[in-house]
Amino acid sequence: MTPQTQFMILAPIMPAREAELRQLLASMNHAPGRVNPDNTLIPFAQFDTLHVARLLILDDQTTADVGVHGLPVPAYPLYFALLGDIDGNENAFLQELARRAAVGLSMLFSCCEGFTSTADLVAWMKRHRSPAIANYVNCRGRTLWQVREEAALRDALENYLTRHASALEKMPPREIHAQLAAFIKEETAISRLMLSAEEPTPLGWWIKDTLHLIGLPVLLLLALPLLIVAAPFYLLRLRQLEKTDPALYPSVDQAWSDALALGEDHDVTNQFSAMGSLKPGLLRLLTTLGVLLTVNYAARHLVRPGRLGRIRSIHFARWVFIGGAKPWALVKTARRAAFFSNYDGSVESYMDDFINKAGFGLNASFSNAIGYPRTNWLVLDGCADECKYKEYLRRHTLPTQVWYKAYPGLTAIDLERNTRIRCGLESASMSNEEISAWLALL
Template identity: 45%
Template sequence: MTPQSHFTVVAPLAAGREGGLRELLDTMNSAPGMADPGNAMLPFGAFERLHFARLVLLGDPTLADVEAYGFRPPQAPLYLAFMGDCDGPARRMLADLSQRAEAGLRQIFAHCEGFDAHGDLLTWMLAHDTPVAANYVNWVGRSVLQIRQESALQRVLSAKVVRRPLASGAEAQAARRGLITFVEAEKQAGRLALAPPERTPSGWRIAKFANLVIVPLAGLIALPVLIVLLPWLVYLLRTRETSDPEICPRPQAEALQALQDLEDRDVSNQYTAIGSLKPGRFRRWLLSLLLVLVDYACRHVFTRGRLARVQTIHFARWVFLDDKRRVMFASNYDGGHQAYMDDFINKVGWGLNLLFSNGLGWPRTRWLILGGARIEQSFKRYQRRHQIPTQVWYKAYPGLALVDLKRNQRIREGLERERMSDAQALAWLRLL
């Protein structure tokens, strides 16, 4: 199995370079916001281990919201973020990128503060690779290669299968055997390929196991303290929840339009949002702790096609910025924005509240998980107002949604199974 990893290169722009960079980024696209996979600057399509990537200017239109607490808005730099999700170690991906797209990357990062045109590109990118507080992968171990090969398999089998009612289980078995033979012949002829899974790297296994054990251990150690402090923490939470200001005005029409111009050009979409934490140490510690737990759950529990009830997110991540004063959230999801938000509210409103209610201005929550995102209209205004346009977005498998990836995977598994019962053979044929 090939584990997935991620990179998040974040660097502040040099003064006066924003306009130039925006123009440059636009040249990488074939449609607004949609990367041309073969663009000369950074030919994403040439990197076969890259699932998703984006280049986004992290302009934050909500910095002044902190005035609601009587603070002066902070001076925050305008960052450029280059993010991606890949098969295998991120370091290898970045090395690959810096080798094969060096000129383009240099041209992009030359807009950043302190970028040394003669320095080592990889070293610079690694130095700016920002740690991710929590990361979600829809299906740990499913590689780009696998997705593409299985999609080709599905197309071929779907066209080949005989679509008539079968009289018996034996007929279903025979139909399956026929398809297996057919696929073998296609493979021999070089028209189909189904690469066997790579060996799971032992380093990754060990790190995963260590995390599996250490986090609960640390929790166990902290537990007595937490139990003692619980009444006080609950008091702190409830006093804040009842008094924290809600800041959910309508987003500007132009800002909304700028987001929508980029959307619904594929069956999947991108989402990038940014915002400040509520001031004070309580929220900062609470969110840090919760993100550790979410990351843990994503690493060990939600690794097979779902994040709680949501089955439409390919990859997602939470990243702290500016010494944990701000957070960025980035995701790749299937379907339209409205459906994504409705899924959030209706299926995991509690989970959203858990994390995002620590964000400045979030709709009022009760007991950390109630209310909040369920205040539909305030939530929808809030999330759109915090969303920022993603200037360049790349997806390695356009046209494919997670429902496709999952089904194609099952088709391949069924194809490679030694033996099946009649009922299983029929169920497999019905996938095609």
């Protein structure tokens, strides 16, 4: 299995170069929301391990919200972010990125603080990495090559069925399966189709994943006596804060919402980028850390592939702290967080999915942010107030200047179905009922 990895480069923008950076980013698109995959700055189409990528300016419009807690409004710099989800090793990809897009990257990064024309691109990007505190992959091990090969397989099978419909309709399911299998065998023999074998899982990744699987439960077990003693005090204080935290429910500016809409709904899949400030206090920070570490563990080891809770439309997602790459650094740094995802459907259906299918998790993950609708014991209420939740989310959504997806037109459910088609085609032990169900996928 080839595991998926995420990367994110984050650097403050020089104020005098912001307009130039925005022009460079705009030049990478055919039109707002429509990337040119062969653009000259970063030719995304040349990377055969890159699933999705985005470039954006983190221009948080809600920084003044901290005033509701009596805090001074901080003067944050604008950040430039380059992030994506890839197959394999992050370092290897950054090296390939620097090799294929050296001129374009230098032009983009020259608008950021601390970059010089003589800088080593790979070393500079590594210094500005911003790791996720929690990460979700729809189906770990499904590579970009696999996605494309299985999409081509499905197209070939459906075309064959269309061309031979009259002859096949009189055959029993098992004979149809055998004939389709023979057809694909011929196609692969002449290299008209490729169905690559799965690569072995890297030993280092397998060791780290196993240690992560075992390590967190062990740490929790060791800390259990302390957690039992602290739990009543924690819960009472949390409930007190939930009742007394100042409420902030401004409506989203319509012009802002209209600007966001320009970059949406150009494909079956959309991007989502959001950013905001955490509520002050150590308890809120520790709660956020605990919840996101739990989300990361569950997404990595517990949830069924292709499902975040009951949500099936998300390809990749991540939660990132801005202003402190390491969790423990947040105690002394700016406390802001960002959420990035790639999902199928409209933003309205995306919000409804979270409310209806994962409301408790949504509340736990975001209720420690300023302006989120009031929760009850962390997981109750909150997003159940649909109007306030949707206004909150839209206010914190950021426009993504450049967004790339390597397989437009394919949803997460399409990818799962195409994998099932391949597995069924290669199976020699299906029952008649299973073959009939498999044919129904085509």
